[in-house]
Amino acid sequence: MAYRRRVDALKALVISAMSAADATAVNDEFERVCQSGMIRLRPRRWLLEVIHSCRALDTGLQTYVHQETGRVVHSIGGALAEARDHGIHGNFLPIPSFHTHNAAVARVRNYYMHQAGAFPTTASEVERLLDDMNSCLHEVLVL
Amino acid sequence: MMGRGDNLARLSRVLSKSYFVVQRPDIPYLLEGPDLLASQTGRLLAIFLPKAREYEDWRRLAARLILSRLALPANTTTLLVIPTDRPSNAVDQETIGLFSAATDNRELSRAVDKTLVEQRKPVPAHVRGWALERASFLTALARRPETGNRLVGQARPLAVSPHADFPLTPPDLWRFGLPQGAVVERYQRAYIAFPRGKGSVASVINPYSSALVNSTFSVIGEAIEIASPELGAIYLQDRRGHIVTSRESRGTALAGWALLDDRLPPSLAADLLNSWLARLS
Numbered sequence: 056m057a058y059r060r061r062v063d064a065l066k067a068l069v070i071s072a073m074s075a076a077d078a079t080a081v082n083d084e085f086e087r088v089c090q091s092g093m094i095r096l097r098p099r100r101w102l103l104e105v106i107h108s109c110r111a112l113d114t115g116l117q118t119y120v121h122q123e124t125g126r127v128v129h130s131i132g133g134a135l136a137e138a139r140d141h142g143i144h145g146n147f148l149p150i151p152s153f154h155t156h157n158a159a160v161a162r163v164r165n166y167y168m169h170q171a172g173a174f175p176t177t178a179s180e181v182e183r184l185l186d187d188m189n190s191c192l193h194e195v196l197v198l
Numbered sequence: 199m200m201g202r203g204d205n206l207a208r209l210s211r212v213l214s215k216s217y218f219v220v221q222r223p224d225i226p227y228l229l230e231g232p233d234l235l236a237s238q239t240g241r242l243l244a245i246f247l248p249k250a251r252e253y254e255d256w257r258r259l260a261a262r263l264i265l266s267r268l269a270l271p272a273n274t275t276t277l278l279v280i281p282t283d284r285p286s287n288a289v290d291q292e293t294i295g296l297f298s299a300a301t302d303n304r305e306l307s308r309a310v311d312k313t314l315v316e317q318r319k320p321v322p323a324h325v326r327g328w329a330l331e332r333a334s335f336l337t338a339l340a341r342r343p344e345t346g347n348r349l350v351g352q353a354r355p356l357a358v359s360p361h362a363d364f365p366l367t368p369p370d371l372w373r374f375g376l377p378q379g380a381v382v383e384r385y386q387r388a389y390i391a392f393p394r395g396k397g398s399v400a401s402v403i404n405p406y407s408s409a410l411v412n413s414t415f416s417v418i419g420e421a422i423e424i425a426s427p428e429l430g431a432i433y434l435q436d437r438r439g440h441i442v443t444s445r446e447s448r449g450t451a452l453a454g455w456a457l458l459d460d461r462l463p464p465s466l467a468a469d470l471l472n473s474w475l476a477r478l479s
Contacts, residue, residue, distance in 0.1 A: 059206060060220065060221075060223060060224035061220060061224040061226070062222050062225035063220040063223065064224050064225050064235060066218065066220075066237075066238035067218055067220050067235040067236075067272065068237070068242065068270075069244065069270065070237040070238065070239060070240035071238065071239065071240060071241055071273070071274075072238075072271060074239065075239050075240045077218070078239070131340040144272065144323060145323040145327070146323055146326060146327040146330065147327070147328060147354065148332035148337060149331045149335070149352075149354070150334075150353075150354070151334045151335055151337070151338035151349055151352055152330075152338075153338075154333040154338075155334075155337070155338060155341070183444070184397065184469050186226070186444055187444070189226055190226035190227070190444070190448065193225070193226045193269075194226075194227070194229065194330070195269050196271060197272075197326075197330075198325075198330070
């Protein structure tokens with residue numbers, strides 16, 4: 056229930072920040088995160104929660120950066136670097152935030168997306184990663 | 199008298215015909231945010247119902263509003279809803295003027311549509327930029343206090359004029375509603391606080407957040423400006439074993455406080471905080 060409130064808050068931001076079509080694509084992934092929570096087998100559930108959250112974050116960041124700056128970025132790290140170096144609406148992603156999000160989100164995301172057999176091992180690890188992803192997307196959307 | 203929960207549920211039902219509505223939205227950078235978010239493409243509305251302690255002290259509501267506006271996109275409009283079972287003078291006019299609009303339960307739909315199309319004053323980019331830069335520094339300092347000097351070096355000189363009309367001596371934080379018995383020390387423009395108390399971390403920190411927000415920012419109507427650049431560190435007392443969550447750290451940082459512990463002694467923390475502020479000049 057607590058995660059639902061966090062997801063819905065992000066969905067509200069996404070709806071207001073993007074076109075209807077783009078917002079639907081991102082928010083559908085957030086819904087799949089919530090739906091993944093009903094899978095019984097925990098490693099599989101956790102991995103799907105991470106993957107769908109990554110997809111929401113990836114697409115959300117790339118779409119928003121391109122929409123607001125005209126620049127094309129192809130990764131979470133690229134979107135964060137763009138926000139750090141060139142800014143959005145005259146505001147720049149602070150350097151400590153870039154390092155925090157890059158370490159907590161981009162690198163971890165790459166590990167689970169590319170490493171065969173990799174699964175999150177605890178619910179708290181998943182909770183922390185989802186929280187990091189949500190705060191990453193939120194911070195860029197409010198620049 | 200309808201309870202707050204009933205009022206929120208009713209407001210949600212009315213708004214959800216036309217908007218995506220979130221009750222009590224959980225926003226990553228806020229310990230206490232707006233009561234409702236209503237969203238459409240290109241529009242975001244934050245709705246506030248005053249809480250009991252906010253009727254007693256309007257500075258608490260002002261602080262919740264300011265922090266919400268900093269943590270939400272620039273195009274966010276704000277609406278104050280005063281339940282009809284409250285007296286007409288339950289909220290003073292100056293506080294009402296901080297919002298894009300105010301209404302009671304009965305006129306909500308019309309007020310929402312009117313609020314979203316009317317002119318409003320967004321948070322200036324330099325104010326938002328400074329607040330988010332400060333929050334980023336304080337959050338990172340709480341997470342990795344051993345990197346304090348490097349974090350100070352990463353601060354961008356910001357578009358806050360060194361010649362701005364800031365008071366040489368910051369205002370007395372006690373004027374802004376610190377709780378009785380609060381232990382707060384001042385080192386130039388940095389504060390070190392040692393709050394005690396039972397209850398949630400958010401409830402213990404709230405009066406300190408409110409005081410520093412009202413001291414740091416000035417609001418005239420919807421216009422927000424930096425009145426006095428300040429920041430601080432909080433060392434929670436009587437919380438042995440408590441692990442500060444990322445959310446507690448971020449929410450406190452946006453209000454201007456780093457949630458620190460014995461990994462960074464207060465005297466060193468004060469030096470780092472003042473060094474960061476010196477980057478403005």
